[in-house]
Amino acid sequence: MAYETLKQEIIEYSKQIGIDKIGFASVDEFSELKSRLKLQQESGFQSGFEKGTIEERTQPVRLMPEAQSIIAIALAYPSRMKNPPKSVKGDRRGVFARASWGKDYHHVLRDKLEKLGKFLEAKLDGFEYKPMVDTGELSDRAVAERAGIGFSGKNCAIITPEFGSYVYLGEMITNVPFPPDQPISEEEGCGECTKCIDSCPTGALVEGGRLNSQKCLAFLTQTKGFLPDEYRGKIGNHLYGFDTCQVVCPKNKNVDFHNHPEFEPDPELVKPRLMPLLTISNKEFKAKFGYMAGSWRGKKPLQRNAILALAHYKEESAVDQLIELMEKDPRPVIRGTAAWAIGKIGTKEGFAAIERVRQKEKDEDVLKEMEKGLQFQPV
Numbered sequence: 060m061a062y063e064t065l066k067q068e069i070i071e072y073s074k075q076i077g078i079d080k081i082g083f084a085s086v087d088e089f090s091e092l093k094s095r096l097k098l099q100q101e102s103g104f105q106s107g108f109e110k111g112t113i114e115e116r117t118q119p120v121r122l123m124p125e126a127q128s129i130i131a132i133a134l135a136y137p138s139r140m141k142n143p144p145k146s147v148k149g150d151r152r153g154v155f156a157r158a159s160w161g162k163d164y165h166h167v168l169r170d171k172l173e174k175l176g177k178f179l180e181a182k183l184d185g186f187e188y189k190p191m192v193d194t195g196e197l198s199d200r201a202v203a204e205r206a207g208i209g210f211s212g213k214n215c216a217i218i219t220p221e222f223g224s225y226v227y228l229g230e231m232i233t234n235v236p237f238p239p240d241q242p243i244s245e246e247e248g249c250g251e252c253t254k255c256i257d258s259c260p261t262g263a264l265v266e267g268g269r270l271n272s273q274k275c276l277a278f279l280t281q282t283k284g285f286l287p288d289e290y291r292g293k294i295g296n297h298l299y300g301f302d303t304c305q306v307v308c309p310k311n312k313n314v315d316f317h318n319h320p321e322f323e324p325d326p327e328l329v330k331p332r333l334m335p336l337l338t339i340s341n342k343e344f345k346a347k348f349g350y351m352a353g354s355w356r357g358k359k360p361l362q363r364n365a366i367l368a369l370a371h372y373k374e375e376s377a378v379d380q381l382i383e384l385m386e387k388d389p390r391p392v393i394r395g396t397a398a399w400a401i402g403k404i405g406t407k408e409g410f411a412a413i414e415r416v417r418q419k420e421k422d423e424d425v426l427k428e429m430e431k432g433l434q435f436q437p438v
């Protein structure tokens with residue numbers, strides 16, 4: 060079988076099914092990644108969302124013993140939306156990062172990979188493949204880099220020459236020895252630029268290309284507990300994700316691709332009103348936000364972030380609703396965050412409510428947040 064010819068057929072087919080970029084990589088061990096992952100582990104920089112052992116994450120043959128190549132794909136997503144609604148006093152809005160605009164990309168890319176798989180199954184007897192998008196063991200970025208999709212930026216994103224870093228990545232391990240592509244040359248890289256490192260509000264980008272997930276606001280928006288105090292003033296109105304390190308990147312200047320209707324944002328959903336989000340039912344949440352990547356952790360982290368966004372805006376019109384949450388919400392994280400936010404907004408009525416409600420609050424963590432809220436009181 061002429062694998063080079065088949066490779067060209069796949070490239071052609073990939074265009075027909077809307078894959079913006081495709082590349083081929085060997086299944087050699089990702090040894091540089093292995094050292095980096097070990098360092099991340101030793102430094103405590105992992106997010107906790109990682110899947111598999113370091114060996115599984117760096118040795119494709121551990122995931123598929125007959126592995127012979129990896130096919131990497133990229134789909135571009137938009138960076139700008141038409142007519143974004145304004146966040147105004149009395150009607151504040153939060154924001155979802157671009158990677159959560161439109162339909163959850165995991166499904167879209169998985170569907171493309173399945174199509175590629177079926178195409179190859181029809182051509183090759185005994186063809187086998189293992190697709191992955193974001194949540195698999197392999198590092199999508201390391202695979203994409205090796206397959207020549209893009210280079211790895213100091214912001215830890217893969218930057219393609221065509222679509223900047225606004226791309227979703229996925230891959231499939233196959234049992235076919237497709238000829239590999241070459242990684243992108245070093246000259247295409249970041250050079251002396253350090254814009255992303257300089258503009259990260261929490262200093263999460265440690266040196267170029269290393270991320271301390273524990274400090275990364277994109278990661279922190281997805282946690283379910285109380286947001287650590289030092290990040291509460293930095294999260295702004297971000298409900299899910301944080302893409303400043305991509306926005307400031309010169310490689311993304313004027314990059315805005317609308318190749319896929321699935322990724323078009325609904326402005327009302329990706330910049331939703333904050334106050335209705337605080338009381339949304341599970342059913343309504345699922346119906347409205349369930350198809351977005353940003354809903355994968357459920358509504359609690361988004362509601363916690365919405366409360367912090369109202370505090371960020373010092374939105375006095377939200378105080379009554381926040382008092383209600385502080386008093387009645389069954390979830391300590393929501394009660395406590397509401398108490399802190401009420402204090403931060405700083406109305407007389409709010410401070411009085413914290414004093415009143417804390418008389419009956421039993422949860423230690425919530426009581427601590429109430430204390431913190433009261434500390435905003437002018438002396």
Ligand code: SF4
Binds near residue numbers: 252253254309
């Ligand atoms: Fe590289 Fe500069 Fe972009 Fe950071 S902002 S990824 S340093 S080009």
